[in-house]
Amino acid sequence: MPIESDIKQNIPFKSPYQRLAVNLMYTANWLSDNQMRVLRPFCLTPQQYNVLRILRGQYPTPITVLAITERMVDKMSNASRLVDKLLAKELVKRSECPHDRRAVDVLITEVGLTLLTRIDELPELRGESLHNLTEAEANQVSALLDKLRGSEQIGNE
Amino acid sequence: MPIESDIKQNIPFKSPYQRLAVNLMYTANWLSDNQMRVLRPFCLTPQQYNVLRILRGQYPTPITVLAITERMVDKMSNASRLVDKLLAKELVKRSECPHDRRAVDVLITEVGLTLLTRIDELPELRGESLHNLTEAEANQVSALLDKLRGSEQIGNE
DNA sequence: TTTAAATAAATGTCGTTACATTAAATACAG
């Protein structure tokens, strides 16, 4: 369904760019709603899930709260409080960073890893909700989104 | 800059779909941050701006709160309270709908229309932040996003 | 008509977000 129908818009967009801006926001909301619905039974928000995956990416190396923030999809989130939430569920461990006592090292626990494994198997989070596109189309959109944001393309895969 | 660098990801995505999912969310956040920054001087949130544009689209016909909700990019917003905010700034007027006393008609004021005109001139909101893409590419991404969401394509412009 | 169901908007709530501030530790200039 074209974006115009989704938002019941009866006047045309002023430009392909404006249409794309609305379409992007709308599609991201759509995707995020899907994610929320799927994660709810696990008592995880999309952002908590994001933090867990970041921690798994580094496992078994712990990383600091700051490093988590830099890697998050939503940079505005308060990683400190997200870690609090995950700590309460015993999905992560927190320990003082040996080299810098300001920093706090965070490490995903076995429980956290196991939970992630279960979630990984959900088709919705393997990107299945995007399977209306072919792999080639998915790659194409990703490349165009990169181009959209990127000031300059620096030779790169 | 490819999404992997933006989120400092050092392990590859499991599939083009997963990469696209992250890329979509990341790009939408990027866009929404841009919008917020631009709208802040006008004391408008992106959603309030969205409501104002919807109202302008119908002007001079008033539309109900429910109709606003259906047209919003973020369907989860509380249109009722958004209208409250806009009312406090005298950007909209609220009046009882003549045919249905449950419903409330909302109409953008002259002040609101003038404000929108000023904002329209901002390059960032004319989609300029998306000008790294050509018009053709913007159309291409829009079409693919429609395809991504849409269960079925029903013949349509 | 009287009552029950459905609908539109407003409101209550609790958790989260955005953003500023604080507290603690480190870096670094003199």
Place this chain on the structure above:
DNA sequence: CTGTATTTAATGTAACGACATTTATTTAAA
């Protein structure tokens, strides 16, 4: 070293979001 600036995380806050409930009105049924 000493003091100042910077960095890292945590915390305070006001507003916002998601979601349930309430109120008022309309629709439809008995």
